[in-house]
Amino acid sequence: MKNRTRFFLMAAVVWTLQISLAAASFAPQDPPPAPDPVPEVEDEPPVQEEEVVEEVEQVEQAEDAEDAEEAEEAEEAEEEDPNAVDPNSPYLAIYGADIHTVTDGLIRRGIVLCKNDRILKVGKKIRIPDGARRIDATGMQVYPGLMGVDTSGIVRGRGSSMRDDFDPFALNLDLGLAGGLTLVQSGNAMAKLARGTLDGVMVGETGWVNLGYSSTSPGGRRQLRESMRKVRDYLREVRNWNIDKSMGEEVGEEPSSKGLNSGHLALLEGKAMARFNANSLKDLLSICDFLEEYPMQAVIFGGQEAWACAGRLGRVGAHLVITPRAKAWADQTLNAPSGWTIENAKILWEHGVPFSILPQQRWISTGGLAGRDMLTLPMEAAFAIRGGLPQDAALRALTLDAAEILGIEDRVGSIEPGKDADLIICDGDLFHYRTFVQWSVVNGKMVYDKEVAPYFAHIRPRQVASFEEVMEEIERALDETEEAVELEDVPEAPAIDAPEQAAVEVSDRE
Amino acid sequence: MMIASMLLLMPTALPVAQEPTRDPVGRATVYRFDTVETLDGEALRNVTMLVRDGIIERMGQAVVVPENAEVYDYRGTGKVVMPPITLTHADFLHSDRRGGGRNARFLAADSLWLAEDWASDLLEEGILMVGIDPPGSGMPGRTSVLLADDQVGVPEPLVADLHLKVDVKGSSSSKRLVRDGLKAADKAIKSEEKAKADWEKARADWEAAQKKKAEEAEAAKKKGEGGKPSAAQNGDGKGKDDKEPPKEFAPPKMDPNIEPLVDWVRKERVAQIWLGSAADWLHWQDLVGDRDLPHQIILRHGTSQNFHEVVDQIAATGLCVDVVTSISYLPYTRTRVNLPAELIAAGVEKLVLSPRSSNLSGVQGFRLSVAQVVAAGLDRATALRAMTLEPAASMGQEELIAPLAVGAPATFVIWSGDPLDPMTEAMQVLSEGEVLYDRVKAEKEEQR
Numbered sequence: 001m002k003n004r005t006r007f008f009l010m011a012a013v014v015w016t017l018q019i020s021l022a023a024a025s026f027a028p029q030d031p032p033p034a035p036d037p038v039p040e041v042e043d044e045p046p047v048q049e050e051e052v053v054e055e056v057e058q059v060e061q062a063e064d065a066e067d068a069e070e071a072e073e074a075e076e077a078e079e080e081d082p083n084a085v086d087p088n089s090p091y092l093a094i095y096g097a098d099i100h101t102v103t104d105g106l107i108r109r110g111i112v113l114c115k116n117d118r119i120l121k122v123g124k125k126i127r128i129p130d131g132a133r134r135i136d137a138t139g140m141q142v143y144p145g146l147m148g149v150d151t152s153g154i155v156r157g158r159g160s161s162m163r164d165d166f167d168p169f170a171l172n173l174d175l176g177l178a179g180g181l182t183l184v185q186s187g188n189a190m191a192k193l194a195r196g197t198l199d200g201v202m203v204g205e206t207g208w209v210n211l212g213y214s215s216t217s218p219g220g221r222r223q224l225r226e227s228m229r230k231v232r233d234y235l236r237e238v239r240n241w242n243i244d245k246s247m248g249e250e251v252g253e254e255p256s257s258k259g260l261n262s263g264h265l266a267l268l269e270g271k272a273m274a275r276f277n278a279n280s281l282k283d284l285l286s287i288c289d290f291l292e293e294y295p296m297q298a299v300i301f302g303g304q305e306a307w308a309c310a311g312r313l314g315r316v317g318a319h320l321v322i323t324p325r326a327k328a329w330a331d332q333t334l335n336a337p338s339g340w341t342i343e344n345a346k347i348l349w350e351h352g353v354p355f356s357i358l359p360q361q362r363w364i365s366t367g368g369l370a371g372r373d374m375l376t377l378p379m380e381a382a383f384a385i386r387g388g389l390p391q392d393a394a395l396r397a398l399t400l401d402a403a404e405i406l407g408i409e410d411r412v413g414s415i416e417p418g419k420d421a422d423l424i425i426c427d428g429d430l431f432h433y434r435t436f437v438q439w440s441v442v443n444g445k446m447v448y449d450k451e452v453a454p455y456f457a458h459i460r461p462r463q464v465a466s467f468e469e470v471m472e473e474i475e476r477a478l479d480e481t482e483e484a485v486e487l488e489d490v491p492e493a494p495a496i497d498a499p500e501q502a503a504v505e506v507s508d509r510e
Numbered sequence: 511m512m513i514a515s516m517l518l519l520m521p522t523a524l525p526v527a528q529e530p531t532r533d534p535v536g537r538a539t540v541y542r543f544d545t546v547e548t549l550d551g552e553a554l555r556n557v558t559m560l561v562r563d564g565i566i567e568r569m570g571q572a573v574v575v576p577e578n579a580e581v582y583d584y585r586g587t588g589k590v591v592m593p594p595i596t597l598t599h600a601d602f603l604h605s606d607r608r609g610g611g612r613n614a615r616f617l618a619a620d621s622l623w624l625a626e627d628w629a630s631d632l633l634e635e636g637i638l639m640v641g642i643d644p645p646g647s648g649m650p651g652r653t654s655v656l657l658a659d660d661q662v663g664v665p666e667p668l669v670a671d672l673h674l675k676v677d678v679k680g681s682s683s684s685k686r687l688v689r690d691g692l693k694a695a696d697k698a699i700k701s702e703e704k705a706k707a708d709w710e711k712a713r714a715d716w717e718a719a720q721k722k723k724a725e726e727a728e729a730a731k732k733k734g735e736g737g738k739p740s741a742a743q744n745g746d747g748k749g750k751d752d753k754e755p756p757k758e759f760a761p762p763k764m765d766p767n768i769e770p771l772v773d774w775v776r777k778e779r780v781a782q783i784w785l786g787s788a789a790d791w792l793h794w795q796d797l798v799g800d801r802d803l804p805h806q807i808i809l810r811h812g813t814s815q816n817f818h819e820v821v822d823q824i825a826a827t828g829l830c831v832d833v834v835t836s837i838s839y840l841p842y843t844r845t846r847v848n849l850p851a852e853l854i855a856a857g858v859e860k861l862v863l864s865p866r867s868s869n870l871s872g873v874q875g876f877r878l879s880v881a882q883v884v885a886a887g888l889d890r891a892t893a894l895r896a897m898t899l900e901p902a903a904s905m906g907q908e909e910l911i912a913p914l915a916v917g918a919p920a921t922f923v924i925w926s927g928d929p930l931d932p933m934t935e936a937m938q939v940l941s942e943g944e945v946l947y948d949r950v951k952a953e954k955e956e957q958r
Contacts, residue, residue, distance in 0.1 A: 163796070164686065164793065165681075166789070167789040198793070
């Protein structure tokens with residue numbers, strides 16, 4: 001019996017070895033395990049390792065010659081000590097994780113290679129340059145950094161004076177990063193959560209034009225339409241004047257834009273985005289009317305009853321920023337569906353309305369109410385998922401759609417070559433309550449590490465066991481078992497990881 | 511300049527303490543102590559110190575005591591001797607709060623508002639020298655240095671005009687103020703340079719003209735009859751050439767608020783840069799760019815206690831760093847940060863410790879907070895230097911408050927015990943051999 005146990009355990013060891021080595025050769029572009037503080041290469045008996053590698057290689061050669069070639073390449077690379085990391089290297093490689101690209105689906109066990117502040121390559125077979133900074137994200141999930149539309153209090157300063165006011169060590173900035181945010185809009189400015197530096201913070205200004213179009217102020221609506229009509233007439237005149245001029249006809253002076261509202265002019269010229277606040281169906285429908293009359297880019301904040309007119313919102317091309325958990329009761333006097341529903345986001349998505357998600361509190365709250373502020377933005381989106389929104393769409397809402405609303409979708413919002421290297425690496429599904437952001441990368445620099453930042457390091461500490469640690473653990477377990485088995489008459493206890501067996505035994509006793 | 515000011519002060523100070531019967535010249539006083547914290551290496555035990563003319567003439571275990579010497583034997587009492595504590599920012603000594611802004615013309619010494627017994631308040635705490643700052647943010651003025659000797663009435667500052675205070679704590683407006691100030695200083699320098707170039711040219715032209723004229727006159731003299739017409743010619747150009755430019759260059763008048771900044775840009779003056787958080791450090795770097803401006807760093811954290819984020823960067827500059835003596839907690843965490851110790855670990859060589867708050871009660875709790883920081887890991891010897899010698903050096907007074915050694919001024923405090931024990935009291939404060947404060951005497955007087 002002793003021999004049998006030992007045999008099984010030895011088999012397990014060999015199997016583990018093979019699995020780990022096979023994994024290394026299946027994905028030979030993967031670098032070896034994360035650099036350990038202990039020099040690993042010297043400690044190992046090199047002969048044994050070589051033997052095993054040969055074994056695995058033979059198996060692989062039989063299966064896939066190409067992979068084996070790459071394994072050789074990997075080996076060659078290993079000889080040059082690829083673990084040497086240059087902290088000033090322009091390259092940052094995140095490897096071993098599942099990459100949620102947003103635009104190009106999911107890449108399992110892929111590599112994101114960043115150079116300076118941009119993403120250079122994304123994929124499975126990428127050679128990591130020598131000396132590159134690395135993050136071993138094996139078993140983790142990589143997402144584009146989340147974006148906070150219309151936040152407050154996460155960054156200090158606004159507009160063009162952002163740089164002079166920015167606090168790159170602020171507590172709220174740290175907590176924003178811990179919550180997965182890498183970019184926030186605050187006031188009219190958009191700022192990266194670039195910790196520890198004043199460079200590369202300011203992304204731009206939204207240039208939104210606030211339009212009040214509420215059913216409670218008919219006078220205001222009339223004035224707005226009046227102003228818009230004037231602007232439209234002016235634009236028509238200009239167009240006709242230009243056509244006449246190009247036809248060589250006698251034209252007078254160019255029409256003057258004097259007296260026109262410059263913001264409204266920018267809206268109808270397509271140079272700016274209109275911002276509305278509307279929750280009720282009534283207001284949303286009248287905004288739809290307005291947008292049909294004066295087509296323009298628009299974002300509507302609130303949208304609690306948007307699900308009831310999702311089709312129309314889709315047709316006028318409006319963007320929304322919604323809070324899935326915000327509640328509004330149905331209007332009993334209305335002969336139409338109204339009120340709040342958890343399906344709001346799902347219905348908007350079905351009708352092709354792009355939207356972003358905002359929690360009930362637009363700031364970071366450290367005073368309780370966990371899950372309702374920017375510290376847990378994905379939690380708010382999780383409620384939309386609960387209401388039927390596909391998970392991909394929820395991720396899109398927090399990243400690319402938000403970037404689109406901010407007008408910076410060409411720079412951020414997805415994991416694509418050429419985009420800004422703003423990423424978060426989570427230890428699980430983004431929308432799971434258990435998940436923490438383990439690392440945040442902004443502008444190609446690691447700016448948050450859960451183990452280092454003092455906020456959540458104590459909750460489920462990250463443990464990445466090295467190959468040596470796993471082997472030591474197995475050897476220790478072997479020795480212990482040997483000692484235990486020597487006590488001959490100890491009855492065979494059911495293994496902890498074999499609950500079926502234990503269950504069988506219990507039922508036998510019954 | 512320091513010595514000159516000392517010489518000025520001495521005659522006013524000395525006669526007060528002088529005993530009429532004895533000639534102060536050549537008078538020797540001998541002290542015997544258990545422990546002397548020289549602050550230059552290890553503390554000395556069982557020391558005999560011979561003081562003559564305000565200077566430590568001999569110090570050690572085997573010192574011959576002259577016949578007529580006055581001997582004070584403090585052995586066996588546990589008393590400890592150390593150079594006096596020096597404060598760099600004693601804000602409670604003025605109350606003229608002008609606010610901030612660009613007011614570099616103000617001197618802190620001009621806004622003194624002293625309590626009657628301000629000097630004994632300081633001496634009681636073993637403090638001899640204090641720096642005072644103009645209050646406010648931005649560029650509120652220049653700092654001064656005071657000695658807490660027995661001056662009656664408005665004291666004459668030891669140094670009236672020392673450092674330029676530049677406070678860039680936490681707001682973009684003060685950053686803008688400094689940026690604009692530097693621009694104005696550059697402009698003033700440029701216009702002065704231009705004025706000087708103009709003057710030099712004018713002077714050179716005038717001198718050349720004079721020379722030419724002299725030559726012509728000489729030639730005319732030689733010719734004899736030809737002198738007249740040439741003199742007439744000279745008369746034509748009289749208005750232009752004959753007006754002599756001043757012999758010495760007189761620089762154009764400058765805005766008195768810009769002048770100290772100009773000195774600073776020309777590296778003739780040191781500035782104190784006040785920072786409130788790690789972000790301020792980056793903003794200061796942003797502000798100063800590639801300029802090389804002489805400065806010291808004053809760290810005074812507010813709510814965000816995060817200077818530890820940039821200690822390495824600060825240490826790399828090799829500047830003098832003045833920091834509040836306290837253990838800070840990172841906000842919302844139980845993570846403690848011993849900033850003074852971290853600065854030393856990062857390689858800061860010139861560390862100045864300041865009380866947690868610069869009012870009188872803060873000053874009275876200073877030694878306790880230093881003791882706490884030492885208990886939490888700051889090296890004791892470093893801490894003692896950082897509350898005595900280093901602050902004096904940061905104010906350019908390293909000769910006045912120096913390590914206790916042969917040849918150094920006999921300026922020290924006799925403590926009733928370990929100076930870092932909060933129960934310890936300053937028993938006597940001596941400045942250049944003269945007793946400025948004696949606790950026993952003072953308490954007797956108070957009882958009377």
